[in-house]
Amino acid sequence: MTTDQPIISVRAVRKTYKLGRVRVPVLHGVDLDLAPRECVAILGASGSGKSTLLHLCGGLDRPDKPGANTPPPSITYRGRELTTMRGPALDRYRTRDVGFVFQFYHLLPELTVLENVTIGAMPGHGRLSWLKHKPGAIERAKALLDAFGLGHRLRHRSAELSGGERQRVAIARALVTEPPVLLADEPTGNLDRETGGTILDTIEGLRDSMGLSILLVTHDESVADRADRVVRLIDGRVVGGAGVDPPVAGGGAARREPAGVPSGKGPHP
Amino acid sequence: MYQALLTRRYLTSKVMPLLSMAAVLLSVATVLITWSVMGGFLEVLLGSGRKLIGDVAITWPNVGFKHADDLVDSLEDHPGIARAAPVVATFGLIQLPAAQVREVFIKGIEPESFGAVTDLPASLWWRPIEEPTRRDTARLDPRLPENTAPDFMAWTLNNGLSMTRPDDRTGEPTPAAILGITVSGMNRRTEGGGYEPLAVIRPEASGDVAFEDVFMPRNGEIAITVLALDSGGRPIDSVTRSFPVANEFQSGIYDADSKTVLVPLEGLQKMLRMDEARRLVQRESFDPLDPASSAGELVTDPERVTTVLVRGAPGTDARAVQAIARDVYAEFAGAHPGEVPDALSVNIQTWEDLNATLIGAVKKETGLVLFVFGIVCFTTVFLVLSIFWSMVSEKTKDIGILRSLGASTAGIAWLWLRYGFALGVVGTACGLVSGYLIVTNINAIHEWLGTTFGLVIWDARVYYFTDIPRVVEPWRAVVVGIAGVMTCVVGAAIPALRAARMDPVKALRFE
Numbered sequence: 001m002t003t004d005q006p007i008i009s010v011r012a013v014r015k016t017y018k019l020g021r022v023r024v025p026v027l028h029g030v031d032l033d034l035a036p037r038e039c040v041a042i043l044g045a046s047g048s049g050k051s052t053l054l055h056l057c058g059g060l061d062r063p064d065k066p067g068a069n070t071p072p073p074s075i076t077y078r079g080r081e082l083t084t085m086r087g088p089a090l091d092r093y094r095t096r097d098v099g100f101v102f103q104f105y106h107l108l109p110e111l112t113v114l115e116n117v118t119i120g121a122m123p124g125h126g127r128l129s130w131l132k133h134k135p136g137a138i139e140r141a142k143a144l145l146d147a148f149g150l151g152h153r154l155r156h157r158s159a160e161l162s163g164g165e166r167q168r169v170a171i172a173r174a175l176v177t178e179p180p181v182l183l184a185d186e187p188t189g190n191l192d193r194e195t196g197g198t199i200l201d202t203i204e205g206l207r208d209s210m211g212l213s214i215l216l217v218t219h220d221e222s223v224a225d226r227a228d229r230v231v232r233l234i235d236g237r238v239v240g241g242a243g244v245d246p247p248v249a250g251g252g253a254a255r256r257e258p259a260g261v262p263s264g265k266g267p268h269p
Numbered sequence: 270m271y272q273a274l275l276t277r278r279y280l281t282s283k284v285m286p287l288l289s290m291a292a293v294l295l296s297v298a299t300v301l302i303t304w305s306v307m308g309g310f311l312e313v314l315l316g317s318g319r320k321l322i323g324d325v326a327i328t329w330p331n332v333g334f335k336h337a338d339d340l341v342d343s344l345e346d347h348p349g350i351a352r353a354a355p356v357v358a359t360f361g362l363i364q365l366p367a368a369q370v371r372e373v374f375i376k377g378i379e380p381e382s383f384g385a386v387t388d389l390p391a392s393l394w395w396r397p398i399e400e401p402t403r404r405d406t407a408r409l410d411p412r413l414p415e416n417t418a419p420d421f422m423a424w425t426l427n428n429g430l431s432m433t434r435p436d437d438r439t440g441e442p443t444p445a446a447i448l449g450i451t452v453s454g455m456n457r458r459t460e461g462g463g464y465e466p467l468a469v470i471r472p473e474a475s476g477d478v479a480f481e482d483v484f485m486p487r488n489g490e491i492a493i494t495v496l497a498l499d500s501g502g503r504p505i506d507s508v509t510r511s512f513p514v515a516n517e518f519q520s521g522i523y524d525a526d527s528k529t530v531l532v533p534l535e536g537l538q539k540m541l542r543m544d545e546a547r548r549l550v551q552r553e554s555f556d557p558l559d560p561a562s563s564a565g566e567l568v569t570d571p572e573r574v575t576t577v578l579v580r581g582a583p584g585t586d587a588r589a590v591q592a593i594a595r596d597v598y599a600e601f602a603g604a605h606p607g608e609v610p611d612a613l614s615v616n617i618q619t620w621e622d623l624n625a626t627l628i629g630a631v632k633k634e635t636g637l638v639l640f641v642f643g644i645v646c647f648t649t650v651f652l653v654l655s656i657f658w659s660m661v662s663e664k665t666k667d668i669g670i671l672r673s674l675g676a677s678t679a680g681i682a683w684l685w686l687r688y689g690f691a692l693g694v695v696g697t698a699c700g701l702v703s704g705y706l707i708v709t710n711i712n713a714i715h716e717w718l719g720t721t722f723g724l725v726i727w728d729a730r731v732y733y734f735t736d737i738p739r740v741v742e743p744w745r746a747v748v749v750g751i752a753g754v755m756t757c758v759v760g761a762a763i764p765a766l767r768a769a770r771m772d773p774v775k776a777l778r779f780e
Contacts, residue, residue, distance in 0.1 A: 060672065060774050091675045091677045093675075094672075096675070108278075110282045111274070115278075119674065122271040123674050125270050127273075130270035
């Protein structure tokens, strides 16, 4: 086992949704660890609660409060408890510490490719603060898009891109603030096998070059097989171990930068 | 900062916000046009109300008061007063050329002083046309037959200013009357708002109809009958006298134009026995057996007037003139104890007080129209609200994306509020510009509507103003502008709150 402390640690997390008057339990006390520079795939069928788990890890949702006979839930990021974090702190966490990638890309159709990426760095900045950080953010966005082979499509709208290109723009947006964690929800689910493979190559490359920790949600065994570790989620329960395993070879113990991507963890744009 | 970027993009890439903007534009333009036209209407009306009064009227009705010359002199000595004019006002009957008899309000005036205090000279209707009309390219007055002498209108204007008309036989100027433009009923209102003289039609015993060529300022004559009162207000006798007509006036106030006759002051004073008179005061010590004693002493009663009209010096408003008039009258009453009404009894009113009923009615009407339009325009709030509600629904996924990128709930609310504000600013600015352009060109637009579609919204035969009055005041535009922007912000507030409270997970899953 690695001695690295998990960058994200999930303990005893339960989540129940209300559908009208019906309470639908989705997660039943899930435990999960994600080590630095590790890629973990959460594998499960549709409705198994994998996306819910990803949203909880990303601070978009909160777990159920503990019952009389259940332990208190805990989701920590580098030791900081997310479940008790207040709104502004959670907003900062989503901006700086994690990046989301979704199955349907979720690009903003009114914006150009460059704006879609840059907007990832805008939340949390006022007018003056943004003026200061804007050049760095644009430079970073351009570098990422260049690295993803989209440097010539900066002024295009998302409707003018293919599915694979859109997903690469979404990944660039998730990484424009250089977060240490990438949360990917079925990133290849809407792509053909070949394009999906390219996207996975890109994600793997980022893990290797930037030392990213990646939590990847998928229902596809072949996608999950490319992760360092697979956590199976069946009906809201983790089947098998969910602790930190050693990163696979090439997992990026030493951080490397991809060509064209500005180096280091400088001040967040 | 994403709010500025998205506001810009949403504004330029969506049709729905353009609908909101159009609604705001129309509302703002409508309110501005309504307010400007109604405000202009009120302003013209107020100006008309002042035309025959000046700033302030000092009145002791019917009986009148003596020593008006002293009061006029004292008033004119005050630096806050420009001029003062004595007037006798009474009710009476007028007999017109077509043998009609009507009750009228008769004012005896001195043309020079009355003209200086009021706007009578400018209100005289029969005068040379200063600006040639379209039909008047050869500077021929369309109001007169072709064979009328070119200088006829100048002659008529001079008659009006001097309140005389040369006698037909001797050519000597004789005192003449000025009638309100619709008093005689012999002027027909045209579509353009002007007046043209009518021929007098007289049915004859034979069954034929005779046309009589009477044009009031040329050969018209009226007879007025008044009831003379003594200084105690007791009726003495009714007196009738004929006056040739010198001219006619149009003030813009219906009551004045349809029921007022102006005659020379001296003539009316004589008719009412308000002119200077001598009377015998019996002596108590009279001894009929003593040839040296006389029965009494002849004393002179000064002439009386019922009103003194006052015009303030330039820059002095009516209320200030009223205060000055009160002070001056108090001194005047003190100087003539027992001979003139005391300062507390006499009426000293501004032109606004005298027209309070009319002005109040128009002000209330303006307020009511604005209120109704305001209510109508308030529906814009709901229009914006429904459009924004729909847009927030449409952009649910965007809200989820932004939240996943770290946007705060307040940031999301501000995005939509800012968007509403931007729509409001753009819509309001366009509305103000459109409203201003329409208001300033409203008469040209009205004329175009009339010639192209036959639409006549402002019928000059009904109103007293030939043009649609309008006043665009900057403060009104500012008020309307702020209201327009607020309409959008208020309309956007509830959708913004909804967007801010949206569950980001549900938003991301929104289909």
